Amino acid sequence: MKNKNPKFSIIVNLKAGSGHAKKIWPIVERELKRRNLAYECFYTKAIGHAQTLAKEIAHKRECDIILVLGGDGTLHEVINGLLFAKQKTPIPVSYIPTGSGNDFAKSYGISNTPIKALDQIINCQNIQNVCIGHYIEKIGGREGFFINNLGIGFDARIVHKTNSSLTKKGLNKLNLGQFSYAMKGFSAFLTQNTFELIIGERHFKKAYISIVNNVPYIGGGMNVSPEMSPFKKGIELFVVEKKSILNLLKILNLFIQGKVDKSPYVHRFKNNKLAIKTKNSQFIHLDGEEFAKTEVNLILDTQTYPFWQIHN
């Protein structure tokens, strides 16, 4: 960066991590002041606000770096806002993770310790181009971007159940967020049916999980696509078919352990472009945020966005 004392526009979601961000932000702000860094901050007021803020910041072009303080959902919104802003020279993004899952930070190699994450920003010398997933959904006519993953079926049902319950918030306070996912996972297991999935020329009659990954991690650190990296172009789709309950339980066990790549019943499609259709309505999530319960006809590819942060 040419400017030795860059100006930051900071988007802060104090609700991220069920209030964890509220504790972290004063620590970061104190450090910004101590280091005499120039910044302006913007607090998110509701779902979708981070996207609006990011777009406005991109249009005003009054800063050198957009710093995001929040979880994967906040970063997801910011990247969408920035890519839809269609900037000629994109303003780079830096990130201090304060969510409950923080899969993007883990995949990128950003410290969970806020001051260390800030050091990774301050000490950065070069732009890091990050691969971002892009989708066009033809039935509903929607388009957007994902930083981590797009899930259809079982895991999207978990997201739906987790986000629509009060349990996550309570358990996060007790540092039992993962337990909340496990509970919702069990409940989703009891209710999720198989669905028909079409990927290019391949038909899966009894798909159960279908996840497009841009990074290795999902659900707060489960390593399901170990070969993926935010620094490599391309996305990976994996599909789990339900052959029998016993077989599915074995796969889910590998999934939780982050060893699902070891299963011969997982079908993988790695490419820069993918086409996916469902034959009936399914829960869909994007980066852990509920998208819809709908039938989809998706075209997926990737774009890049510049980040300003050293990766470990």
Ligand SMILES: Nc1ncnc2c1ncn2[C@@H]1O[C@H](COP(=O)(O)OP(=O)(O)OP(=O)(O)O)[C@@H](O)[C@H]1O
């Ligand atoms: N002021 C607000 N009030 C309520 N919700 C908000 C507010 N600001 C942002 N949000 C929403 O909070 C949600 C959760 O944010 P985020 O995903 O960043 O945190 P998280 O869920 O704790 O982290 P992770 O996704 O890493 O598990 C997002 O959907 C975001 O739109």
